[in-house]
Amino acid sequence: MLISIGDELLHGRVVDTNAAWLSGRLEALGFRVHEIRGISDVEEQLVELLAEVTPKADLCVATGGLGPTADDRTRAAVARAAGVEHEFDERSWTEIQRWFEKRERPLDPSNKTQAFLPAGARSLPNHLGTAPGFLATIGSCRFAALPGVPSEMRGMTAEALEPVLGEVFGDRLRPLAHRTLWVLGPSEAELGSILEDRMVPGGPVEVGVTAKEGLLVVRVAAQSQAEVVQPIDASREEAERLALEVADDIVGRLGPMLLYRGEDSPSTALVHRLLRSKQTLASAESCTGGMLAAAWTDVPGSSAVFPGGFVVYSNEQKTVSLGVPRELLDAHGAVSELVAQSMAEGARRETGADFALATSGIAGPRGGSDEKPVGTVCFGLATPFGSRAWTRHFPNLGRDFVRQRSVWEATATMLRELGPG
Secondary structure, three states, X not given: OEEEEOHHHHOOOOOOOHHHHHHHHHHHHOOOOOOEEEEOOOHHHHHXXXXXXXXXOOEEEEEOOOOOOOOOOHHHHHHHHHOOOXXXXXXXXXXXXXXXXXXXXXXXXXXXXXXXXXXOOEEEOOOOOOOOEEEEEEOOEEEEEEOOOHHHHHHHHHHHHXXXXXXXXXXXXXXXXXXXXXXXXXXXXXXXXXXXXXXXXXXXXXXXXXXXXXXXXXXXXXXXXXXXXXXXXXXHHHHHHHHHHHHHHHHHHHHHHEEEEOOXXXXXXXXXXXXXXXXXXXXXXXXXXXXXXXXXXXXXXXXXXXXXXXXXXXXXXXXXXXXXOHHHHHHHOOOOHHHHHHHHXXXXXXXXXXXXXXXXXXXXXXXXXXXXXXXXXXXXXXXXXXXXXXEEEOOOOOHHHHHHHHHHHHHHHHHHHHOOO
């Protein structure tokens, strides 16, 4: 059970990234997260929620509500739910004081409230902030309280919480093994039909599909099903074997629809392959307006493989920046394979990159025609061995869809061009 605490989450002012990150970490340890709740800072509501969920969970992890202000009520709510008083934790207070001294910042008296923990709770040190976490017991449930600040929460989880959970739960933990397959081409319904017999809930291996603007992600999660408690390494090995077995079966069904297999995003996978092969890639973009460059440069280390790119929306800039012949634009239009191919060749020539990708299309909502409807996108790829171009007709599901689907198409093309790696 995960609980995200804070009015700011419910009002939409802050996106809750903590729960998603924690789910992955806890599942890797061997916990199955069955529910995620968001709740306000109202103490009474949190007490009621804890009374409801703790009898049903072995572990409950909450983020938020550990600050020094009046609306930080996690400590008080947990103490009430556990039926204990607050106790002043000298070790936590010492750590808080050291934090302020090290940074030469004034210590406000209100920070002392952060050193009060539910009686019997085990403090979890926070090396990145002032709020210590803690591990308490509510009935038969272990309750972990972590800071809401993502960097503090992640640091505390890795450094303090995970080792403690290993001690407390020991060989009872059955780690999950994951495999991720990235698919481009079929609709979500088509892929669901292909994998229907594998998408049965409740088995030792669970298969799920998520979609994002035309890119489909197949996630395989497996857990040891041994009837007796076994060492955690043995559980992990069995889970890995089950996950690999099912993933291999799915790969065989997908054929060319499979983009690649791995946990990294498509952009990360592309940059890493370029780094390993010591090759470079440039971009020339019209309809995607810099989205290709943004996706690739979001990846750390991309500066070594991405020398630069061009956003050339107007015909004039296609000619001035990339040398696309004016007569080519006049004869075929900007959205044409010959222009996209020329754009890619120009980007490769101007940057000296090994490869260059180009996009030119009609993302909408206006600008389409019977011959070139909205969703028509032409791509160009220039390589050391020549260049080529092709056209895709994406569903007119909105401007954002067409542009993002174009990014997937271009990235997928380069992944396939580079081959496995």
